[in-house]
Amino acid sequence: MIKVLMHGCNGKMGQVVSRMVDETEGMELAAGVDRFLGRENPYPVFESVEACDVPVDVVIDFSNAAAVDDLLEACAKKGLPVVLCTTGLSEEQIAKVKKTSEKVAVLRSANMSLGVNLLMKLLKDASKVLAPAGYDIEIVEKHHNQKVDAPSGTALALADSINEAMDNVYSYTYDRSQERKKRSDKEIGIAAVRGGTIVGEHEVIYAGEDEVIEFKHTAYSKAIFAKGAVSAAAFLAGKEPGLYDMSDVIQF
Numbered sequence: 001m002i003k004v005l006m007h008g009c010n011g012k013m014g015q016v017v018s019r020m021v022d023e024t025e026g027m028e029l030a031a032g033v034d035r036f037l038g039r040e041n042p043y044p045v046f047e048s049v050e051a052c053d054v055p056v057d058v059v060i061d062f063s064n065a066a067a068v069d070d071l072l073e074a075c076a077k078k079g080l081p082v083v084l085c086t087t088g089l090s091e092e093q094i095a096k097v098k099k100t101s102e103k104v105a106v107l108r109s110a111n112m113s114l115g116v117n118l119l120m121k122l123l124k125d126a127s128k129v130l131a132p133a134g135y136d137i138e139i140v141e142k143h144h145n146q147k148v149d150a151p152s153g154t155a156l157a158l159a160d161s162i163n164e165a166m167d168n169v170y171s172y173t174y175d176r177s178q179e180r181k182k183r184s185d186k187e188i189g190i191a192a193v194r195g196g197t198i199v200g201e202h203e204v205i206y207a208g209e210d211e212v213i214e215f216k217h218t219a220y221s222k223a224i225f226a227k228g229a230v231s232a233a234a235f236l237a238g239k240e241p242g243l244y245d246m247s248d249v250i251q252f
Ligand SMILES: NC(=O)C1=CN([C@@H]2O[C@H](COP(=O)(O)OP(=O)(O)OC[C@H]3O[C@@H](n4cnc5c(N)ncnc54)[C@H](O)[C@@H]3O)[C@@H](O)[C@H]2O)C=CC1
Pocket: 007, 008, 009, 010, 011, 012, 013, 014, 033, 034, 035, 036, 047, 061, 062, 063, 064, 065, 066, 067, 084, 085, 086, 087, 088, 109, 110, 111, 112, 113, 149, 153, 225
């Protein structure tokens, strides 16, 4: 039985993941961590991973970037593998993730869905054909009005997967309002829209001469992320220290 600690258990994703873990054979939601304690849960909830005295095998995290430093330190100290799904991390935090993965297994992914992870693979191939042919690349993402980080972690990960395929020639432009110049062909524009209850949309636009190709992923429920997180936790429990991502879990 894999015992899971849900970090950010009282949040929107934390609640969806908790239910899914309990419906998964061979897995149990053993405890939760949240700084907001005003919700009834069928498992004990602690204020921090450090304070948790329930034995667990793996941590699933959907919380807030401000919570990630303490989380990484506690996981390293307790030898706990962690599935890190929180977005909006700083460069320093990303470096800390790498450092922590020398001590424990860490799987970090800005998007746990099958569709987005396949899209990342498809974009690498598309970019190799379209970028040399002069197509400009723009990404537009849309999310609900409760989201605190922008652009989304997924938009950045999509841009990174394109950039990786193209020898990192691109810089990213997030805001054109202060610019009075034409875009260069070595930039990827990334725009964010926030409103209502939009679960998550990502559109990658390749605009060429007289021709546009668009790749679009739409999330219709948070369950697609929870499903990926549960698979990732099953994969990570008992793994050696190291830095993993969803390409280690999903075999295309
Ligand atoms: N990788 C992926 O596939 C996905 C990632 N996310 C990311 O997951 C994160 C959480 O998303 P939501 O559940 O929608 O947010 P939310 O705001 O509904 O939930 C976050 C929870 O974390 C708790 N929290 C905040 N600071 C904390 C701390 N210091 N210690 C313990 N708990 C703390 C909050 O009290 C809250 O209950 C965001 O960064 C979001 O972008 C969301 C969906 C999919």
